[in-house]
Amino acid sequence: MKVLIAYSSKTGNTRQLAEALHLALPNADLCPVANAPNPAHYDLIFAGFWVEAENANTDTVAFLKKLGGKPVALFATLGAYPDSQHAADSLTAAANEIPDGNVVDRFICQGAIDPDMIGWMEQLPADADNAPTESRRQLWKDAETHPDAADLQAVTDWALAVLEKQA
Ligand SMILES: Cc1cc2nc3c(=O)[nH]c(=O)nc-3n(C[C@H](O)[C@H](O)[C@H](O)COP(=O)(O)O)c2cc1C
Structure with missing residues (x-):
């Protein structure tokens, strides 16, 4: 299974999650969304963003729009608490940016x-x-x-479970 981890990060929080995912999935390709390869070449895409105005940040929205029909696992960081309605609504808004979206799972944690x-x-x-x-x-x-060691462990465990379900 070909896996892409594409992310956007302004101050490094989401990049830490993406790098933790890459350590757990070393065969996956890792890159910023701005330089992402053609998603058509991948079976599963982990798309990472920071929350901006209750949605994915602008760069990631442009990337999500290219992921129609592909299995996508969303991961994100935000300032608000991860169990807040704002966090859930931000993930939903990001998922809704994918035309004909197939979001298989979601992860979110706080970021400084x-x-x-x-x-x-x-x-x-x-x-x-x-x-x-x-x-x-x-x-x-x-x-x-945040993200702290527990967040990085949680995102790793989450990604491995996502991969197992998709395999
Ligand atoms: C312009 C801007 C808008 C933001 N909007 C939100 C927001 O709507 N909700 C929220 O919880 N956090 C918001 N944040 C906080 C970031 O999502 C959070 O700090 C995130 O972890 C940054 O990730 P990064 O280090 O990968 O850039 C905002 C930050 C910036 C700079």
């Missing part, structure tokens, strides 16, 4: 938020979306240590 973005949110007026509140500051702090 770019300090520049936190600085920007700290300046927002109190009535703005994402304005700093006690619970948001706690969320940003909780994200700081």
